[in-house]
Amino acid sequence: MTTQKKNPFWALFSSVKLALFLLFILAATSIIGTVVQQNKPPQFYVEVYGPNLARLMQTLSIPDMYNSWWFMILLALFSLNLIVCSLERIPNAWRLVTMDNLATAPERLQKMGMRKAVPVQGTVSESVEKTASFLADKGWKTDRRDLENGTLLFSQKGGWTRFGVYVVHSSILIILLGAIIGSPRLANSLLGNPLFAFKGGVNIPETQQTDVIYSFLTQKPLPLGFTVRCDSFDIHYYPNGMVKDYVSILTVLENGQEVLTKKVVVNEPLIYNGITFYQSSYQPYQDFILTVKSEETGLTTTDLVPYAKQVTWKEGGARFGIINMERRGEAVSRFKIWFTDDQGEPAKFWLQPGRKAVIERPSGTYTLSAKQLYATGLQVAKDPGVWWVYIGCGLMLVGLVIAFFMSHRKIWALIREEDGKVTVLFAGSANKNKLGFEKTFTDLVEGME
Amino acid sequence: MNSSLFFGITTLAYLFASVFYIALFVFKNRKIGPVGTALTILGTLTLTIAIGFRWYESYQIGIGHAPLTNMYESLVFFAWCIGLFYLFMEYKYKNKVIGAFVLPFAFAAMAYASFAKGINQEISPLVPALQSNWLIAHVVTCFIGYGAFAMAAGLGIMYLLKKSAVDKKLPANTLLGSLPDLRFIDDMTYKTIVFGFLWLSAGIITGAIWANEAWGTYWSWDPKETWSIITWFIYALTLHARFTRGWGGTRIAWLAIIGFASVIFTYFGVNFVLSGLHSYGSN
Ligand code: HEM
Numbered sequence: 072m073t074t075q076k077k078n079p080f081w082a083l084f085s086s087v088k089l090a091l092f093l094l095f096i097l098a099a100t101s102i103i104g105t106v107v108q109q110n111k112p113p114q115f116y117v118e119v120y121g122p123n124l125a126r127l128m129q130t131l132s133i134p135d136m137y138n139s140w141w142f143m144i145l146l147a148l149f150s151l152n153l154i155v156c157s158l159e160r161i162p163n164a165w166r167l168v169t170m171d172n173l174a175t176a177p178e179r180l181q182k183m184g185m186r187k188a189v190p191v192q193g194t195v196s197e198s199v200e201k202t203a204s205f206l207a208d209k210g211w212k213t214d215r216r217d218l219e220n221g222t223l224l225f226s227q228k229g230g231w232t233r234f235g236v237y238v239v240h241s242s243i244l245i246i247l248l249g250a251i252i253g254s255p256r257l258a259n260s261l262l263g264n265p266l267f268a269f270k271g272g273v274n275i276p277e278t279q280q281t282d283v284i285y286s287f288l289t290q291k292p293l294p295l296g297f298t299v300r301c302d303s304f305d306i307h308y309y310p311n312g313m314v315k316d317y318v319s320i321l322t323v324l325e326n327g328q329e330v331l332t333k334k335v336v337v338n339e340p341l342i343y344n345g346i347t348f349y350q351s352s353y354q355p356y357q358d359f360i361l362t363v364k365s366e367e368t369g370l371t372t373t374d375l376v377p378y379a380k381q382v383t384w385k386e387g388g389a390r391f392g393i394i395n396m397e398r399r400g401e402a403v404s405r406f407k408i409w410f411t412d413d414q415g416e417p418a419k420f421w422l423q424p425g426r427k428a429v430i431e432r433p434s435g436t437y438t439l440s441a442k443q444l445y446a447t448g449l450q451v452a453k454d455p456g457v458w459w460v461y462i463g464c465g466l467m468l469v470g471l472v473i474a475f476f477m478s479h480r481k482i483w484a485l486i487r488e489e490d491g492k493v494t495v496l497f498a499g500s501a502n503k504n505k506l507g508f509e510k511t512f513t514d515l516v517e518g519m520e
Numbered sequence: 521m522n523s524s525l526f527f528g529i530t531t532l533a534y535l536f537a538s539v540f541y542i543a544l545f546v547f548k549n550r551k552i553g554p555v556g557t558a559l560t561i562l563g564t565l566t567l568t569i570a571i572g573f574r575w576y577e578s579y580q581i582g583i584g585h586a587p588l589t590n591m592y593e594s595l596v597f598f599a600w601c602i603g604l605f606y607l608f609m610e611y612k613y614k615n616k617v618i619g620a621f622v623l624p625f626a627f628a629a630m631a632y633a634s635f636a637k638g639i640n641q642e643i644s645p646l647v648p649a650l651q652s653n654w655l656i657a658h659v660v661t662c663f664i665g666y667g668a669f670a671m672a673a674g675l676g677i678m679y680l681l682k683k684s685a686v687d688k689k690l691p692a693n694t695l696l697g698s699l700p701d702l703r704f705i706d707d708m709t710y711k712t713i714v715f716g717f718l719w720l721s722a723g724i725i726t727g728a729i730w731a732n733e734a735w736g737t738y739w740s741w742d743p744k745e746t747w748s749i750i751t752w753f754i755y756a757l758t759l760h761a762r763f764t765r766g767w768g769g770t771r772i773a774w775l776a777i778i779g780f781a782s783v784i785f786t787y788f789g790v791n792f793v794l795s796g797l798h799s800y801g802s803n
Contacts, residue, residue: 087764091757098753105743105790137741250739270736309583309645316648337648338734349736350648452736460738464725471721475714 084155093149100145104136138256150247157240164237168230172481173216173223177496180483185499185509187516190492195221198486198493205519211482221487228480233502235473242470245463253456255288269293269453274354275301276446280324284451295346295451298324302332304353304445305425306402317350319447335449345453352448355401359393359441367435375444381409388412388434393441394419403443410439478503482512495519523577524641526570527596531634533563534599534627541619548698553616557607560623564603567630571600574643583645588659591791592641595633597659601667602626609671613708615700621674654730662723662748666783668716669755673780675709679773706768709776717755724748747786754779 083089107128108115116125116134132139180186191198199222203213211226251257258267265286271293273284280300283292302320309315316336323331323343333341341348357378364371365387372384381392395407403424411417414433422428424442478501485496497516501508537559544552574587587593606622633639678699685696699705727745732738739745758775761767 087760091761091765094753094757094760098750098757101746101750101753104741105746109741137746311645313645314647315645316651336651338652340733340736347736349734351735450736454736457732457738461729464728468718468722468725471718475718 081155081159084152085159087156089148089152090156093145093152097145097149100136100142103133107133107136109137110135146247150244153240153243157237161234161237164233168233168479172225172227172483173214175223175225175483177218177221177223177485177487180485180496180498183498183500184505185512186497187513188494188496189516189520190494191486193493195486195488195493198495199224202484202486202495202519206482206484206515209515209518211515213484218485220489221485224484224486226482229477230479232473232477233479235470235475235477238466238470239474240470242463242466245466246460249456249459249461249463251456252459253454255286259288265289265291265293266453268455269451271451272351272449273299273451274352274446274448275299276356277301277303277360277444279446284449295344297330297344298327299348299449300324301447304447306353312399317353317447319350319449321348321447321449345455347452347454349450349452350447351450354446354448355403356444356446358444359406360444361391361393361439361441363387363389363391364438365389365435366438376441387437389432389437391439406441406443408439408441410437412437476504478508480508480511482515523570523573526566526573527630527634530563530567530570530599531627531630533559533566534603534623534630537563537619538623538627541616541623545617545620545698546695548695556616556619556623557610560603560607560610560619563626564600564607567596567600567603571596578643581643583643585646585651586656587643588656589646589650590640590644592633592639594659594663595629595639598663598666598670599626599629599633601663602629602670605664605667605671609708609712613704615704617699618674618678618708621678622671625670625674649734652730652733654726654733658723658726658730661719661726665716665719665723666787668712668719669776669780669783672709672712672716672776675705675712676773676776676780679705679709680770683770683773702769706772709772710762710768713755713758713776713779717752717759720748720752720755724752744786744790747782747790751779751782751786754782 111134113125113129113134116128119125120128128134131141136142191201193201199215203215203224206213206224206226211228213224213226215222215224253268255265255269258269259265265288269286269288271284271286271288273281275281278301280298282296282298283294285291286293300322302322303318304320305316305318306314307316307318319335321333321335321341322329323333323341331341331343335341335348335350337350340350359376359378360373361376361382362371362373363384368387370387372387374382374384376382376391376393378393378396381390383390389410389412391408391410393406394409396403397405405421405423407419407421408428409417409419410430410432412432412434418430418432420428422439422441425440427438427440430437430439480501481499483496483498485498487494487496497512497519499508499512537556540552540556540559543549544556571587574593575584578584578587588597602622603626606619606626610616610619634641679702681696682699682702682705685694685699686702690696724745727748728738731740731745754775758772758779761775762772
C-alpha cells in the first residue's frame with residue numbers, strides 16, 4: 072500500500088476530494104442539456120443562438136451532450152474514482168471485520184466512550200460463566216480469552232455491514248456496465264454488430280407484416296430474424312373522449328408459421344427473442360377495411376376500400392363504398408356507407424367503426440362492418456444490458472439500507488479481580504448510529520446489575 | 521360531501537398549525553405548542569381521509585385509480601408526506617420548534633395545489649402511458665423522499681438562524697437563541713437527508729423501470745430525469761462531504777437548502793420552464 076500511495080495516479084483517484092469534485096461537475100454540466108434542447112438539426116442552433124455560438128456548441132457536442140466525448144470522460148473518471156477509492160478501502164474494512172478483538176488491551180477498554188464497570192458477587196470464573204450466559208441469552212454469543220488477571224469476553228454483530236458501502240459503489244458500476252452493454256452506439260461502432268443492441272421503430276399497417284425495423288441510430292433497416300404481423304389496431308376512448316388505450320394485436324411468424332399472438336398496449340409490450348415491441352404511435356389512413364357478408368349465400372368479402380372509391384363485388388352481386396366521414400382528431404368517428412345491389416335505390420347510412428349494419432335489399436340481406444385502416448407505430452428495442460441495470464438498481468437499494476441503517480456493533484466484558492473484588496467492565500462500540508447502540512448497551516448493562 | 525371539503529380543512533389546519541408553531545417560536549409560550557401539534561395531526565388525518573375519499577370517488581365515476589397521477593394529486597401527497605414525516609420527527613425528538621420551519625412547506629403545497637392557476641383538480645381518467653403500477657411506486661417513493669428533503673431544508677434554515685445567534689452570542693432567551701442546539705439540528709439534518717436519499721434513489725429507479733416498460737428506454741436524459749439525477753448528485757455529494765471529509769454545520773445546512781431547491785426545480789421548474797416527457801404534470 073505504501074508504494075501505491077506514492078503513485079500520483081493512485082493518490083488522485085483514491086481521494087474523496089476528487090469524488091466531490093466529480094459529483095459537482097456532473098451535476099453542474101448536466102444542467103446544460105436541460106436548458107439547450109438536445110438533438111435538434113444544426114439549423115435550429117444557428118437560429119436560436121447565432122452562428123458563432125452555434126459553432127462553439129457543435130464543437131463541444133452540446134446538442135448531444137449526454138453522448139459527447141467529454142461527458143463520457145467525466146463518467147469514466149467517476150467510475151475510475153469509485154473503483155480506486157473502494158479498492159483502497161476494502162482491505163481496511165476487511166481488517167476491521169476480521170481483527171482479533173480479544174487482543175484489545177484492557178487500557179483501551181477503559182477509555183471507550185461506552186463503558187460501565189459493574190461490581191459482582193462470587194469468583195471470577197463464576198462471573199465469567201454468568202456474564203457469558205447472560206449475554207448469550209440476549210443474543211450476544213461471546214468468545215473468550217484468559218488474560219493475566221482476568222478473562223475477556225467479546226461479541227460482535229453486523230461486521231459484514233461494513234461492506235454495504237461497497238455494495239452501493241459496485242451497484243453504480245454494474246448499472247454503468249449495463250448501459251454500456253445495451254448501448255446501440257457501441258454495438259454499432261465497437262462490435263460492428265448493430266443487431267446486438269438497438270433501438271428503432273416500424274409502422275405496420277393493419278393486416279400487413281414486416282421482418283425488418285429501422286434503427287433510430289443509423290436509419291437503416293435491421294432484420295428481426297422473424298416476421299411480425301399487425302392483425303389489428305384500435306383506439307379505445309373514455310366516455311369523455313380521452314384516449315383510454317391504443318391496442319395492437321400482433322402475431323409473430325417464424326417461416327410463415329404463426330407462433331405467438333399478443334395484445335400490445337402502452338406499458339404492456341410484446342417480447343420475443345429478446346426483442347421488445349412497444350406501442351408508441353399510430354398512423355390513420357384514408358382507407359377503410361370493409362367486410363360484407365351475404366346472408367343468403369354465406370359469401371363474404373373483406374376489402375381495402377379507399378375513401379370515395381367504389382368497390383364491385385361480383386360474386387355477391389353488390390357495389391359499395393364510403394362517401395362521407397366525420398373525424399375526431401385524426402381518427403374517424405363515423406362514416407357514411409353507400410351500398411347497392413343494382414335493384415332499386417342505393418342504401419345510404421352512417422356507421423361507426425366496429426359496428427355491424429344489417430341491410431335489407433330486394434336481393435336479400437347483407438351484413439356489413441367497416442373500420443378505418445391504421446398503421447400501428449411500434450418502438451422496437453433490444454437491450455441485452457437491461458438486466459444488469461436492474462440488478463444494479465436492486466443492489467443499490469439493498470446496499471443503501473445496509474450502509475445507512477445497519478452498523479457493526481461490538482461488546483466486550485472484562486472480568487477481573489482487584490483487591491479481592493470482582494468487577495465486570497463492559498465496553499461497547501459501534502461504527503454508526505452510536506446513540507441507538509448506546510441505548511442497547513445501557514439496557515444490557517442494567518439488566519446485568 | 522366530497523373530498524374537496526376535507527382538502528379544504530387540511531389546508532386550513534396546516535395554515536393554523538404553521539401559525540401556532542411560528543408563534544411558539546416567536547413568543548416562546550410553551551402552551552401554544554400542543555395546539556400546533558393537534559392541528560398538524562388534524563390536518564394529516566383529514567388529508568388521509570381526503571386522499572382516500574378521492575380514490576373512492578375515482579371508482580365511483582368509473583375510472584378508478586390511485587390519486588397519484590397529476591400535479592394536483594402529487595402536491596397533495598407531498599403535503600401528506602411532509603405532515604406525516606414531521607409528526608414522526610416531533611414525536612421521536614420531542615421538539616416542536618422545528619414545526620415553524622417545516623409546516624409552512626406542507627401548507628404551501630396544499631395552498632399551491634388548491635389556488636394556483638393552471639392546476640387541474642378534476643379526477644381525470646389515465647392516458648395510456650400512465651396506466652402502470654410502476655407509476656404509483658414511482659410517485660410514492662419520490663414524494664416520500666421529497667417530504668424528507670423539505671424537512672431537511674427547514675432544518676437547514678433553522679441551523680443558519682441559530683448559527684447567527686451563536687455567532688452574535690445572543691443569550692438563550694432571545695428569539696434565535698432559543699432554537700435547539702446546533703449539534704442536534706446538524707445531526708437531524710443529516711439523518712433526514714440519509715432517509716430522503718434512500719427514497720429518492722428508489723424513486724429514480726422505479727421511474728426508470730416504468731419508462732422501460734412503456735417506451736423501451738430506462739433513461740433518456742429528458743429534463744425531468746436529468747434534474748432528478750442532478751438532485752441525486754447534490755445529495756450524494758452532501759453525504760460524502762459529511763462522512764468522509766467531516767463537513768458539518770453551515771456547509772451541510774446550505775447543501776440541504778440547495779438540494780431542496782433542486783427538488784423544487786425538478787418538480788415545478790421542469791414543467792413550467794423546460795419541456796419534456798413529463799410535461800403531463802403541468803395540467
Ligand atoms: C466517484 C465517486 C465516489 C467515490 C470516490 C466514493 C467514495 C466513498 C468513500 C471513500 C466512502 C467512505 C467509505 C468508508 O466508510 O470508508 C463512501 C461511502 C459511501 N458512498 Fe460513496 N463514493 C462515490 C460515489 C457514490 C455515489 C454516487 C453514491 C450514491 C449512492 C455513493 C454512496 C455511498 C454510501 C451510501 C456510502 C456509505 C455511507 C456511510 O458509511 O454511511 N457513493 N464513498
